Amino acid sequence: MERVYNFAPGPSTLPLPVLEKVQKELLNCNGTGMSVMEMSHRSKMYLDIFNQVKADFKAVMGIPDNYHILFMQGGATGMFAAVPMNLLDGGKADYVDSGNFAHNAIVEAQKYGEVNVAGSSRDDAYTYIPDYTLSPDAKYVHITTNNTIYGTRYTSIPDTGDIPLVADMSSNILSEVYDVSRFGLIYAGAQKNIAPAGLVIAIVRDDLLGHAMPITPKVLDFKKMVDGDSMLNTPNCFGIYVAGLVFKWLLDLGGVSVMEEINKKKAAMIYDFLDNSKLFKGTAVPEFRSRTNVTFVTGDKDLDAAFVKEAAEQGLVNLKGHRIVGGMRASIYNAMPVEGVEALVAFMKQFEAAHQ
């Protein structure tokens, strides 16, 4: 079998040129006589890679100088604990409950202090980004910029004034241009839009460091991680290397602004088809539609299952919706080429014609 079009929500498809480079260098990276996986994280040969990855991430994301880049482990789920441990500082925090991961972040944060649910669309199956009322005295406001499972995204970023805005960007980081200076902390599990699973990238503003609770594990303490340049312990060296290749690939493409236009086009192709379909229907409220995860149904579970199965036979795989919501979901992150989306829409048309 050739390569398939993989619409998995994460871990998800990676850019083919990146995979080809990983493959080429796998036994001997940069003429060192060893794989990048075998390099000591403190060796010059690895630090050269590491520092370039940081520089390229700073460039591609447009990160101001008063922010630190951290490579963490433990997934966004680990960050759900790390955020309150580092930022709650004896106060309370506002959380917007816009999806399952947002909800998990709230439950985890409640272990460490007072959490105010500033808004929630939980009772409406998270089909939209809820309205929210922010507290004037919160230590931070936590949002989830894109909700992978439900296919929704913030189309405008909350204005939190002087209160630091914290964003879980796991499922849409680098898919559209964000003004980093509007956030106090951004974090993302790498496995959707950056690199293989097992790596978290965080961007933290300098003034937010140094307030960790005494019981914060060292590996989740932002200040200690900054002081150790993410090498307090051995980082996920391979994941960081792949992330670097993805950043280079993005920069070569023209950066996030160019990628954003491609992503708009990809998403529009599917949504336009859905809005004119007699068989398929998008499930997210249009105003809040995600550009990275497109959720849809036929309204008939058996037909949904048939669609997923037949699509897979055509090399369009992992279109099944999340087990919580059912139906279908096409995750079309940066690495999904336009051709993959064209093939998907063509198949949807064909399926509709066969079942109308």
Add this chain to the structure above:
Amino acid sequence: MERVYNFAPGPSTLPLPVLEKVQKELLNCNGTGMSVMEMSHRSKMYLDIFNQVKADFKAVMGIPDNYHILFMQGGATGMFAAVPMNLLDGGKADYVDSGNFAHNAIVEAQKYGEVNVAGSSRDDAYTYIPDYTLSPDAKYVHITTNNTIYGTRYTSIPDTGDIPLVADMSSNILSEVYDVSRFGLIYAGAQKNIAPAGLVIAIVRDDLLGHAMPITPKVLDFKKMVDGDSMLNTPNCFGIYVAGLVFKWLLDLGGVSVMEEINKKKAAMIYDFLDNSKLFKGTAVPEFRSRTNVTFVTGDKDLDAAFVKEAAEQGLVNLKGHRIVGGMRASIYNAMPVEGVEALVAFMKQFEAAHQ
């Protein structure tokens, strides 16, 4: 440049047949049309890999049925917090201070409760495994079976009776046969003897689950991780896959008992040479010599530096000792072939002849 012999202490050399298989499957793993890095962790194609990795680890390590295998993140350093958070249960713990990582484990555990340092060789530059006096009422006893930086190892495992023995085996897991049933918990950062950095493997006895402190982050809670079969959040899927290839490679070789004999032979080749050398001297007390990390000096810093440099020119790289101790260190984990050790000893002889 061809492949070098890489004596790095971790991340460290991986078996060449494993790397070759990773390379071969990188764009298309098991005919799925995608890289293992791109597979959803909940897909059948990945779960088939995952379950086989667990079965092979159970077989190669000889893990009894009343133990659970966990794939964690955050390194051994993360485990330094997770262990007391999960096992201290309002009591105190005994720690044996046999090296820098053992010491770091103590410092981290002190955040969560009472720690008794049962023995220490810190004042003697950790050149041996210290005597220890265990508390009768400890919740657990923590040891570090092999001390990477100093080149020492426990040559006999403490008998802790009914008190659970917890072992950080990061630098010698699978290098010799251990009776798992003597331990309550074993954990290891994967980057020395198992897989690329970014993965921790833990083996926890069933009766130790369920006592985590309320402030334990979900991703560090052993019970929750067991209940989620290490998929509470997205695991390091690629690292687990590589670990599985390493387990298969070990099983094909005949298992850990065969590997142990090879490791004994490799270590003896270097130690025998050191004991008869007029130039080089081993730094660990002979009774406690490590089989995975061999530390030595010439007694002259400039000569040490010249050795490291000239060795690298011969394709014998990363022989510099840890920055804390200086001198030289040859890390000869499972993946270091006998030929690599032969080449090292031959070069040591040559260097000695040139500098005597």
